[in-house]
Amino acid sequence: MTTSVLVVDDQALLRVAFSSLIDAEEDLQVVGEAADGRQAVELATKLSPDVVVMDVRMPVMDGIEATRRITADRGAGVPRVLILTTFDLDEYVFDALRAGASGFALKSRPLDELLTAIRTVAEGEALLAPSVTRRLIAHFTGRARLAARAPSGLEELTEREREVLSLVARGLSNAELAQTLHVSLPTAKTHVSRILTKLGARDRTQLVVLAYESGLLTQA
Numbered sequence: 001m002t003t004s005v006l007v008v009d010d011q012a013l014l015r016v017a018f019s020s021l022i023d024a025e026e027d028l029q030v031v032g033e034a035a036d037g038r039q040a041v042e043l044a045t046k047l048s049p050d051v052v053v054m055d056v057r058m059p060v061m062d063g064i065e066a067t068r069r070i071t072a073d074r075g076a077g078v079p080r081v082l083i084l085t086t087f088d089l090d091e092y093v094f095d096a097l098r099a100g101a102s103g104f105a106l107k108s109r110p111l112d113e114l115l116t117a118i119r120t121v122a123e124g125e126a127l128l129a130p131s132v133t134r135r136l137i138a139h140f141t142g143r144a145r146l147a148a149r150a151p152s153g154l155e156e157l158t159e160r161e162r163e164v165l166s167l168v169a170r171g172l173s174n175a176e177l178a179q180t181l182h183v184s185l186p187t188a189k190t191h192v193s194r195i196l197t198k199l200g201a202r203d204r205t206q207l208v209v210l211a212y213e214s215g216l217l218t219q220a
Contacts, residue, residue, distance in 0.1 A: 003122045004031045006049040008040040008066070009084065010058040014107075018053060021111050028118060037061030044070045044079050050122050052081045053114070054101070056092045064095050071100030071202070080121045080203065084114075098213075102205045124203040153198040154214055161198070164191040168204055169211035 005022050007030055009015045019030045031047050034040040038061045044052055052070060056063040067081045083096045083104040096104065102124075105117040157165065167177055177188040192204070201207050 002027055002029050003051060003118065004029050004047070004049040005118060006032045006034065006040065006043055006047060006052045006079070008034040008037070008052060008058070008063065009055040010035050017111070018114065021115065022118065025115060028115065037063055037066030040066045041069045048077060049079050051118050052079045053084060053118065054081050055084050056096065064092060064099050067096055067101050068099040078202065080124070082117055082121045097205065097209050100206070102203050153200060156198045157195065161191060161195050165195055165207060165211055168192060168195070169208045
C-alpha cells in the first residue's frame, strides 16, 4: 500500500530534496508541494494525502496554524502531520503537537530518518522515542504551566483505560503495555483503540498531549 505525502516548506531547494527522497521509495508517493501554510491547507483539502510533511516557519501562514486547520476535522481520512524542525526542543514543536501534529522530525538528522518518520506517522504509531516524548512534553508543560483541562471523553474511560493512558503517555509500546499489564498483545491494542475512540484522538502522540494537559500525568 502506497502512502501519499504532501511536502510543505518555503525553501524550494528543501522541497525538491525532500520530494525526490520520498518519491524514490516504492511505498511512498509525493502528491503535491506547498510553499506556505495557506497553500498547504488548500492542497491537503484537495489532495487528501495520508501524511503532510510540514515546516513551521513560513510566510503567509505558519505551519502551526496550517496544522490546526488541516487536523480540525477528527473524522476518518484526515491527514496526519509530521512537523519538520531544526531543534528537538523548539517551543514551536509543542505548539504544533497541541495543534494536532502527530510528531516531528529534525532537519539536522539524516534524510533516511525522515522516511522512517513518515511511515511511522502514517501507521498511527508513536513517532518519538519514549525518552524524547517524556522530555519534550514534560519540558513544555512545566514551562507553560498549563491549567489542567479534561478532554471530552475522559470521564468515559474506565480505571483500566486510565491506567493504560498513563502508560502510553510515558512512552510504552503495545508490547510493553501487554507485559506491564500482564495481558495479551491483542488486548493491549484493544485498550489503546478504545481510548483513542473515546477521546477523539487520531494517534498515540495525541494521547500523550491529552494526558499531560488533563493533569493525568504531570511529570516525566
